[in-house]
Amino acid sequence: MTKLAGKHQNKLFNERNLFEHVEQFSFPRLCGTQGEINAVNLADHTFRRISFEANKIRRQNFEFSDFYSKNLIKFFIFLNLMFILIISLVSFMDIVFLLTLSGIFTIFLIFLIKSLKEKDKPRFWGEYFGYKISATNVFVKVPALRTPESKAGNLVISAHLDTKSQSFKTLWRIITYNLWLFSTITLVILILLKTIYNHRISIVLTLNKYNFTYIDIIILSVLIIIILSNCILLVLQTDNFSLGALDNASGMAIVFELSRYFKDNPLNNFNLWFVLFSGEELGTMGSRTFLKNNESLFKKNLFFQLNFDMVSCIPSKHNYLEFIQSYGVHYRSKQTQIFKNCLKKVAEFENIPLNLLKAPVGAHTDSVPFRSKGFDAIDIVTFGAAKYVHGKEDTLDKVDPFVLKEACILTQRTLILIDDLLPAFSRRTKKKFIEMINGRKEIDVFN
Numbered sequence: 001m002t003k004l005a006g007k008h009q010n011k012l013f014n015e016r017n018l019f020e021h022v023e024q025f026s027f028p029r030l031c032g033t034q035g036e037i038n039a040v041n042l043a044d045h046t047f048r049r050i051s052f053e054a055n056k057i058r059r060q061n062f063e064f065s066d067f068y069s070k071n072l073i074k075f076f077i078f079l080n081l082m083f084i085l086i087i088s089l090v091s092f093m094d095i096v097f098l099l100t101l102s103g104i105f106t107i108f109l110i111f112l113i114k115s116l117k118e119k120d121k122p123r124f125w126g127e128y129f130g131y132k133i134s135a136t137n138v139f140v141k142v143p144a145l146r147t148p149e150s151k152a153g154n155l156v157i158s159a160h161l162d163t164k165s166q167s168f169k170t171l172w173r174i175i176t177y178n179l180w181l182f183s184t185i186t187l188v189i190l191i192l193l194k195t196i197y198n199h200r201i202s203i204v205l206t207l208n209k210y211n212f213t214y215i216d217i218i219i220l221s222v223l224i225i226i227i228l229s230n231c232i233l234l235v236l237q238t239d240n241f242s243l244g245a246l247d248n249a250s251g252m253a254i255v256f257e258l259s260r261y262f263k264d265n266p267l268n269n270f271n272l273w274f275v276l277f278s279g280e281e282l283g284t285m286g287s288r289t290f291l292k293n294n295e296s297l298f299k300k301n302l303f304f305q306l307n308f309d310m311v312s313c314i315p316s317k318h319n320y321l322e323f324i325q326s327y328g329v330h331y332r333s334k335q336t337q338i339f340k341n342c343l344k345k346v347a348e349f350e351n352i353p354l355n356l357l358k359a360p361v362g363a364h365t366d367s368v369p370f371r372s373k374g375f376d377a378i379d380i381v382t383f384g385a386a387k388y389v390h391g392k393e394d395t396l397d398k399v400d401p402f403v404l405k406e407a408c409i410l411t412q413r414t415l416i417l418i419d420d421l422l423p424a425f426s427r428r429t430k431k432k433f434i435e436m437i438n439g440r441k442e443i444d445v446f447n
Contacts, residue, residue: 013257013408015401021046021253022245022404026396030240031162031279032066032133039161043138043252043276050260052140060137062289066282067131074234077180081230084187084223135162137286139275140259146268153270153302153422155415157258158287159251159309160280160366163244166236166390173236174386180229187222194219238282245396246382247389251308252276254407261412267419270302277366280309287366291373298375304339304418305377306411307367312403316384319400320353321407324365324379338418339378346413352406357383380407 024042029035040059047057138161144152166173259274266272279285313319323343347354367377382403388394 012261012412013405015405017260018253018257018404018408019399019401021256022249022399022401023396025161025249025252026243026245028165028240028242029161029163029244030238031135031164031282031285033240035240036135036162036278040136040138040278043161046256047138047140047259050256050263052259052263056140058139058141060139060286060290060293061134062137062279062285063132063134064279064283064285064289065131066133077230077233080180080184081227081234084184084226133279133282135278135286137275137277137290139273139290142259142262142266142272142274144269144271145266147270149271153304154273154298155267155270155303155418156273156275156305156307156370157255157411158273158275158277158305158307158366159255160248160278160286161252161276162278162281162286163240163242163247163394164281164390165239165242165392173233173390176229176232179225180233183222183225183229187219187226190219190222241392242390242394243392243396244389244394245399246313246385246394247310248280248308250311250399250404254308254311254404254411257404257408258411261408262415267415269419269422270415272415280366284364284366284368288369291369291375295373300374300376302422303375305367305370305375306339306414307365307377307379308381308407309365309379310381310383310385310389311407312398312400313382313385313388314398314400316382316387318355318384319382319403320355321347321403321410322355322357322381322383324367324381325356325358339376339414342414342417343378343410346410346417350406350409350413352410354410357381380410 024046025039027035027038029039044057044059048054143149147153255274255276259272262272262274275290277284277286277290279289280287311321323340325340343354346352365379365381367379370377385398388398
């Protein structure tokens with residue numbers, strides 16, 4: 001049986017240590033700048049200070065083109081704007097012409113989406129229409145205590161070390177992305193309906209001697225929203241003045257403290273990877289590179305990633321841990337079930353607030369490359385912090401070390417629970433294992 005000691009073991013994790021980690025990394029560190037180089041060196045030094053041997057601290061250097069994170073997005077937004085304007089103007093024409101135009105755009109859209117999935121390969125566009133950026137991941141590995149490394153499972157505990165600032169706050173960028181996406185979908189549907197029914201709307205308004213149906217007025221309104229959202233996204237610029245205390249020195253502090261604990265208390269059946277990714281703010285490039293180089297070591301049925309990004313926010317009324325259970329318009333209900341059930345059980349036992357969150361369109365984290373490859377991955381965030389990040393307001397005074405400590409306790413307990421239940425998991429189906437975690441079978445995970 002799995003036994004977990006009393007609630008909130010305060011001696012395991014120190015709030016002062018967590019706050020000091022955040023404080024020392026609160027400086028601009030945009031990927032490809034001297035600030036990022038300083039952050040990499042400081043991360044290496046911090047792992048040494050935690051007592052990891054120098055030869056155990058790995059630096060993973062990589063290069064990528066910023067075309068896919070900057071220019072391609074703007075190109076697509078501009079193309080989308082032109083397409084919307086064109087189909088709006090020709091919507092009165094023959095439906096075959098409109099559908100042909102829509103088909104061509106859809107094919108081109110598929111091509112762009114495929115390009116986005118291969119951002120780590122510069123190719124023609126990335127090489128000639130973007131700038132090459134050098135970056136570095138930093139990580140340490142704590143091998144399993146009893147199971148040989150090659151046969152053990154793998155748990156990745158991660159956070160990103162780079163920062164960025166933008167012309168608009170992250171919250172407004174996400175809102176704009178959602179307006180742009182859903183307005184575009186709405187407009188296309190309305191225009192197709194109008195074209196198919198060939199203006200067979202009986203109610204007509206007369207404005208300035210022109211006849212407008214209600215559907216025309218709705219289309220015009222949606223079109224204005226799309227034009228404005230496209231213009232906002234087109235002028236969005238990346239800069240390097242954010243201190244990045246919330247995003248993401250808070251996550252780094254959690255990774256450091258967990259590595260300190262598990263260095264002396266390794267799991268029996270899982271290798272632990274404590275990873276600080278670079279390039280997250282420019283397209284999750286560090287996590288893509290890390291996974292590409294290590295994917296052959298990971299077995300999907302024995303792998304979990306727990307990623308920390310923007311943890312805590314004192315000014316927010318939602319200053320607590322949140323678990324992202326779904327992303328964008330696609331609901332991922334079948335993935336991460338094991339980890340999710342473990343987290344929920346531990347949070348309930350430890351009396352740690354843990355809110356379930358649906359991430360909106362436009363929100364990307366370092367779990368994206370892992371989830372896209374079919375690996376179980378979870379993000380722990382505080383979404384209220386989105387109001388302050390990527391700007392001058394992302395400062396040290398907004399980080400709550402108590403919430404960071406709760407994140408450490410939640411993770412430590414969850415990893416121990418998964419490790420202890422692994423033998424049972426290997427003998428049963430995923431469904432049976434989840435039932436065991438929920439306490440519906442013979443194992444009570446907290447007694």
